[in-house]
Structure formats: C-alpha cells, structure tokens
Amino acid sequence: MSMSLPIIPNLRPPSLRYHPRGQESNLLLRLTRKSPKMSKVPNVKHLPRFNSFLYPRPFQYDLHIFSQVLGTTLPSSTSHSHQALKSEVDALKARNNELQSQLARFQTNVETIHRHNVELLRNNENFNSELAYLRRLYEEERVHRTTAEEQNEVRRDELHQAQVYLEMPDTISGADVVQLAISLNTEVFQFSASISEASSRREVHKLTADDLSTLRNLVGANLVDILHRANTEPDNDTDAEFLLQASLQTVLTNNTRQWTTLFDLNGSERSKNLFASVYHNIYCTSPQSVSARWRALVYSRHKYADPMDARQILFHELEKTTTTVLCALGYKSSDQLTSGLPAIADAIIKLDRAMGEASLSQNLSVISIEPGTRFDASSMDNTDSGPARDGTVVCCTDLGIMCAERRDTSRPPVTGLLRKPGVLLDSAFDL
Known part of the structure; x- marks a missing residue:
C-alpha cells in the first residue's frame, strides 16, 4: 500500500x-x-x-x-543502483587507496633510487679522482723509468767506451806510418812538378814588398831571399820552374806540419794553443798509455768529429796558400791546381789520424827542418840530385817521422827518427 x-x-x-x-x-x-x-x-x-x-x-x-x-x-531498481553505486564507490576508494599505496611505495623506491644514484655519482667522482691520481703516478713512474733507462744506456755506452779506451791496442805500426809519409811526400812532389810545368808566367813581374812579406810567412826567409835575387838579378841563371816547385813543396810541407799539431780546427788561436798546452802537460806528466789515449779521444770526438768538414777546411787552407804563392811569384792559377789538392788533403788526413788515433804505444809525429840550419846527414836527407855535402838548409821539402815513447814519468821520453826529413841546401840553387 x-x-x-x-x-x-x-x-x-x-x-x-x-x-x-x-x-x-x-x-x-x-x-x-x-x-x-x-x-x-x-x-x-x-x-x-x-x-x-x-x-x-x-x-x-x-x-x-x-x-x-x-x-x-x-522504484526498487533505483535502490539497487544506489547500492551498486555505493559498491562501485567503495571499490574505487579501495582502488584509490591501493594506488595511493603503490604511489607511496613508488615514491619511496624513487627516493631510494635517487639516494643510491647520488651515492653512485659520489663514488664515481671518487673513482675518477683516484683514477686520475693513479694515472699521474703511472705517468711519473713511466717518465722516471724512461729517464732511468736512458741514463743506464748512457752509462753502458760510457763504460763500453771507457773499456775500449783503456784496452784499445795499436792498430798501426811505425813502419806503416812511414809509408804513409812517403806517399804524402810523393803526392806533394808530383803536384808541385806538374804545376810548375803547366803554369804560365807573366813576362815581367817584379816582387813587391807585400809579395816578399807574404812569401816569407809561407816558405821562410832563406827561400824568399833566393826568390828575390832571382827576380832582381838579370844574370841569375836559377831555373824559374825549379824555384816554383821548391816553393810549392815547402808551403805544402809547412801546411802538413801545422795541421798535424792541431787539436781544434774551428776555434780561435787561443783555443788551439790551449789544446796543445794541455796535451803537452799530459804527455810530460802521465804514462804513454794515458797521453796517447787522451790524444786519440780528442782526435776522434773533436778534431775529426765531422770528417767531411775537416777535409773541407784543410782543402781550403791548401788552396789558399798555394794560390798565394803562385800569385806572388807572378803565375796564374789554373784548374789543375784545384784538381790535384784533394788527393794531398786526403793523404794528410790519413797520416794525421794514423799518428793521432791508431798509434798508442808510441808518440809519432812529423818533423821538418827549420831554414838556416846547418846540414847534418844523420838527421836529414838532401833531396837534391847532387851528392850530400855541407851547407845551409834553404827549405824542407819532405816530411820526416819522429818516434817518442815515455816509459817512466820520472825520465825523459826515448826518441828516434823513423824517417829523416828531406831538405834543399843553398848549393842546389846555383847562387
């Protein structure tokens, strides 16, 4: 109802x-x-x-x-809908609560992951710092090891060189050095003879004071006096070619003697004298093995450190002096002059290195005779074709070889001639 x-x-x-x-x-x-x-x-x-x-x-x-x-x-259907709606609302609320719980858990997980990520980033920075530190240590250790290896290599090379320096024997004998000197004298003689025969002299040439001064420094006062007399005295019968040949032989011999006494090629005159003085002191106060090895070391590492450069320096010096002599005597320079000098330069260097580097048990050196010295057959040879006789040395045309060996520092060295130098006497010029 x-x-x-x-x-x-x-x-x-x-x-x-x-x-x-x-x-x-x-x-x-x-x-x-x-x-x-x-x-x-x-x-x-x-x-x-x-x-x-x-x-x-x-x-x-x-x-x-x-x-x-x-x-x-x-109607009853509305009540049912209300109940269904309520059930659905309750379900949605339950779902919402579940989602809220999941969201809370998710946020908790996110915060945990964030904290873990921050910790990992901090650890990564620490690892990077430690890695950079280890890399620096590694690089420093690598540089240290590289430097140590380089120093060890230098020390090994020094020890090897010292061993070679102390144990190196003679690689050439005195007789071999004499043969090298003979070969050099032959080269100089042939070159001088060919130049004197091929050179054309001017018809009239009077030696000036400058010419005489230049020649005096190159060939000596005695030969210059003969050249001056031959140039000023019309009745002088001295052969001009012979005078030119003697002058060229003398200047090349003097160049060789000066070259073999040098330890420094590019230094000043003071530096050259300093090396010679040091060697003289070592030679006079030390055993033969010490002074000879010091000389060999200076030759190989300083004088002939660049063999081609040394050869070029010597060639220019020979070319300058021979050209100066030719011009002073009134001759023209020719291409034959430059073509013959390289062989002489090679012979001089070969002789110099043999005496300075290869011979250690004895001190070998070239020897020449000063102009104006009285002739002595026991210490010199007369290179003129005539028989040897008394006279005055005008010039030295062939180099000799002297041997000196110091057996005891308290005594003077034992010396001897392996080859006598050759000279021209005043009698050879028909004065």
Missing part, C-alpha cells in the same frame, strides 16, 4: 521521477529545498481548515518525511 501525497495549495510536490545514476545529489537538493513561496512554515491559523483526517498536523517540509516518501515511492 502506498501513501499518496497531500494536496497543498501553491505547492508542487518534488519530482519523483527516476533520476539517472549520478544525479542523486540533485534529487536530495530538490527534496530538501523549500519552495520560494514558502520561505517560512505557514501559520496554522491562517491555513484553511481541512479535514483532520487529511491534515492531522500542520504540513512542514521535513527531510525525514521526504526521505520516507522517497523510499516508498522510488
């Missing part, structure tokens, strides 16, 4: 039609909302009298009454 709504003037009952799902809130608002025409509860005395059965008490909008009315008038 259903209750019918009372009929109230100017009052529309709330709509009881079925509201779709999701509009229950609107329905409740409409049920609880008062009519705009009845802002207040109507006064009973002003209400018309109605049947008390029909109106047992004054009508008031009561939420409870409307709820009862709604519950009695709504």
Whole structure:
C-alpha cells in the first residue's frame, strides 16, 4: 500500500521521477529545498481548515518525511543502483587507496633510487679522482723509468767506451806510418812538378814588398831571399820552374806540419794553443798509455768529429796558400791546381789520424827542418840530385817521422827518427 501525497495549495510536490545514476545529489537538493513561496512554515491559523483526517498536523517540509516518501515511492531498481553505486564507490576508494599505496611505495623506491644514484655519482667522482691520481703516478713512474733507462744506456755506452779506451791496442805500426809519409811526400812532389810545368808566367813581374812579406810567412826567409835575387838579378841563371816547385813543396810541407799539431780546427788561436798546452802537460806528466789515449779521444770526438768538414777546411787552407804563392811569384792559377789538392788533403788526413788515433804505444809525429840550419846527414836527407855535402838548409821539402815513447814519468821520453826529413841546401840553387 502506498501513501499518496497531500494536496497543498501553491505547492508542487518534488519530482519523483527516476533520476539517472549520478544525479542523486540533485534529487536530495530538490527534496530538501523549500519552495520560494514558502520561505517560512505557514501559520496554522491562517491555513484553511481541512479535514483532520487529511491534515492531522500542520504540513512542514521535513527531510525525514521526504526521505520516507522517497523510499516508498522510488522504484526498487533505483535502490539497487544506489547500492551498486555505493559498491562501485567503495571499490574505487579501495582502488584509490591501493594506488595511493603503490604511489607511496613508488615514491619511496624513487627516493631510494635517487639516494643510491647520488651515492653512485659520489663514488664515481671518487673513482675518477683516484683514477686520475693513479694515472699521474703511472705517468711519473713511466717518465722516471724512461729517464732511468736512458741514463743506464748512457752509462753502458760510457763504460763500453771507457773499456775500449783503456784496452784499445795499436792498430798501426811505425813502419806503416812511414809509408804513409812517403806517399804524402810523393803526392806533394808530383803536384808541385806538374804545376810548375803547366803554369804560365807573366813576362815581367817584379816582387813587391807585400809579395816578399807574404812569401816569407809561407816558405821562410832563406827561400824568399833566393826568390828575390832571382827576380832582381838579370844574370841569375836559377831555373824559374825549379824555384816554383821548391816553393810549392815547402808551403805544402809547412801546411802538413801545422795541421798535424792541431787539436781544434774551428776555434780561435787561443783555443788551439790551449789544446796543445794541455796535451803537452799530459804527455810530460802521465804514462804513454794515458797521453796517447787522451790524444786519440780528442782526435776522434773533436778534431775529426765531422770528417767531411775537416777535409773541407784543410782543402781550403791548401788552396789558399798555394794560390798565394803562385800569385806572388807572378803565375796564374789554373784548374789543375784545384784538381790535384784533394788527393794531398786526403793523404794528410790519413797520416794525421794514423799518428793521432791508431798509434798508442808510441808518440809519432812529423818533423821538418827549420831554414838556416846547418846540414847534418844523420838527421836529414838532401833531396837534391847532387851528392850530400855541407851547407845551409834553404827549405824542407819532405816530411820526416819522429818516434817518442815515455816509459817512466820520472825520465825523459826515448826518441828516434823513423824517417829523416828531406831538405834543399843553398848549393842546389846555383847562387
């Protein structure tokens, strides 16, 4: 049995039609909302009298009454929908709670991962710093080992050189050095003879004071006097070619003697004298093995450190002096001059290195005779074709070889001639 709504003037009952799902809130608002025409509860005395059965008490909008009315008038399907909606809301709430829990766990995991990532980054920075430090240590150790290996290599080379220096024997004999000197003298003689035969002299040439001064420094005063007399005395029968040949032989012999006494080729005159003085002191105060090895070391590492450069220096010196002699005597220089000097330069260097580097047990050196010396057959040879006789040395044309050996530092060295130098006497010039 259903209750019918009372009929109230100017009052529309709330709509009881079925509201779709999701509009229950609107329905409740409409049920609880008062009519705009009845802002207040109507006064009973002003209400018309109605049947008390029909109106047992004054009508008031009561939420409870409307709820009862709604519950009695709504269809059963609406109640079921409400229950389903409630169940769905509960399920959504449960799902929401579950998602909230998952979100909380996810955020916790994210924070944990973040903290772990920060820790890993910090560890990575520490590892990078440690790696950079280890790399620096490795590089320093590598440089240290490389330097140590280089120093060890230098020390090994020094020890090897010292061993060779101390144990190196003679690689050439005195007789071999004499043969080298003979070969050099032959080269000088042949070159001088060929130049004197091939050179053309000017018809008239008077030696000037400058020419005489230049020649005096190159060939000596005695030969210059003969050249001057031959140039100024018209009745002088001295052969001009012979004078030129003797002059060239003398200047080349002097060049060889000076070259073999040098230890420094490119230094100043003071430097050259210093090396010679040092060697003289070592030779006079040290055993033969020490002085000879010192000389050999200076030759190989300093004088002939660049053999081609040394050869070029010697060639230019020979070319300059021979050209000076030719021009001073009034002769023209020729291509034959430059073509013959390289062989002489090679012979001089070969002889010099043999005496300075290869001979250690004895001190070998070239020897020449000073002009003006009285002839002595025991210490010199007369290179003139005539028989040897007394006279004065005009010039030295062939180099000799002297041998000196110091057996005891407290005694002077033992000396001897392996080959006598050759000279021209004043009698050879028909003065």
